[in-house]
Amino acid sequence: MPDRTDTRPPPRTELDELRASDRIFHALLDNAPILISTKDLQGNITMANRHFEILDGYNAATFVGSNVFELFPREIAEQLWRNDRIAALERRAIHEEESVYHRDKTLHTYMTVKFPLLDDEGQVYATCAVSTDITDAKAAQADSVTDELTGLKNRRYLNIRFSEEQKRARRDQRLLTLLLIDVDRFKEYNDSHGHPQGDQVLKAVADAMRQALSRPGDLSFRIGGDEFACLFASNSADESAALAEQIRADLAARLIPHQGNPPCGHVTLSLGLAFVAPDATLSQQEIYEQADQALYRAKHQGRNTVSR
Template sequence: MPDRNDAPAPARTELDELRASDRIFRALLDHAPVLISTKDLHGTITMANRHFEILDGYDAATFVGGNVFDLFPADIAERLWRNDRKAALEKRAVHEEEQVYHRDKTLHSYMTVKFPLLDEHGEVYATCAVSTDITDAKAARIDSVTDELTGLNNRRYYNIRFVEEQKRARRDQRTLTLLLADVDRFKEYNDTYGHPQGDEVLKAVAQCMRQTLHRPGDLCFRMGGDEFACLFSSSGPGESMAMAEQLRNCMAARLLPHAGNPPANHVTLSLGLAFIAPDSQDGQEEIYRLADQALYRAKHKGRNTVSR
């Protein structure tokens, strides 16, 4: 007679399987360190996982069932809802960076994927959002490409962006300009006034660069020491030279005393420009060499000047 212990286990019913799947799903929602939610096509929250407790103003009793425009500040709600609508209207997953406030009143950045939910007829009836906090990673990335003293981009970021900007200028059929600048007789300045005061001069150069080259797409860098660079597109050399003159004038107008820099006797800049035509085949090193030669010519002409 067969041992009762050898008898096969009874098959799990479909209801058992559904209950097990639901428990797994609920556990994921409760413990996942990401924001997971759904909205209907009117912007009403229909589901939100427990991680939403981290958000400013979250109330478990009213969050689900509330409208996005009632739950978030207007500017944030507008961005959130715009991305939901895009996913719904285009019937595809949308990847966007979004921002929300945490309970400690700090603004956090999230990378969010939003995708449509379809009914049995293939029609969109809601959207789902899965958001991951990238605040710390974004800050670390910014720190890695930012000069600590001036707040400008650093040489590492210059190397990253140069090829991208050359491709963009080629596509837009615009002249890309590489501008190099350094402070005239900066060693003598530090010897006379001290390195802390020299740091203030470098900050002043950065401020002038931001004032002069502030259009979308203008990129400013501190390359190291007192050497600075700018990458920007223009209609041609004439426009680029005019912008370089504005930068030179901005620094000269500050009239920062520099007794070791005759005949101006105040802090000045020398600037060299290289122009990259849309059809240019020159590489990054060659273009930098051309700009550096132009900077040398500016120094040779007596400093406080722009050369090409």
């Protein structure tokens, strides 16, 4: 006869455990402030959590089952699908930044980890993506490494990127160029025209740099006062020198009056180049010193010139 005073709950069955786990899993999917999804090997969405409601064009009734190219603008779909394919083909987790539009039409950047899903035979049958919005963090980082006046990156960012760009140029077997730029007799210009006008000159220099160095991977910096720098890869020293000359000529052609800068009578630049061959083992400081010496030669050759 059972003991009616025993108030302990009956033991949980395996089915009870599964149901509890399933509730936890769905609660996580419904409430996690991240994007979690899976796709099959044809790019069709097979699962997506509730947070996808934040995306532009999301429709709960049709999202799951649709292809990534039906759901997103083509340039966005291509980046998403490319990363899925890498994870599936290479059978490994990858970490990439991806961009998608929110319902308010703003473009957001996500840090995404994508990894393959395997069946019982160890074959890849789908990929899973877990994405966290890093838009605000990237904006804060950009503010910390951006010169407020010109919009160029600052010296801190140059130091951050230098080693990375040196490795990239070595891998691609290209010549890495460090270009240093000074505004000729800038102190005299400020003394004559005032700092507000001097700020306009610095903005003009930044614009000339952007016009010449607009390729993916070209980096431009304001490293202090009237000192600027560029870091970029090229196929030859002559190609790099031609880009430097383009910056010099662009600013000179603007004919910004500067009577304290004879014989030109307008604002000009002095530029110094240093080159890093793919097999070079020079440190950042050594390369910077080479570019600084070239800049010194440009100034002593009469200014308004490019030296290497």
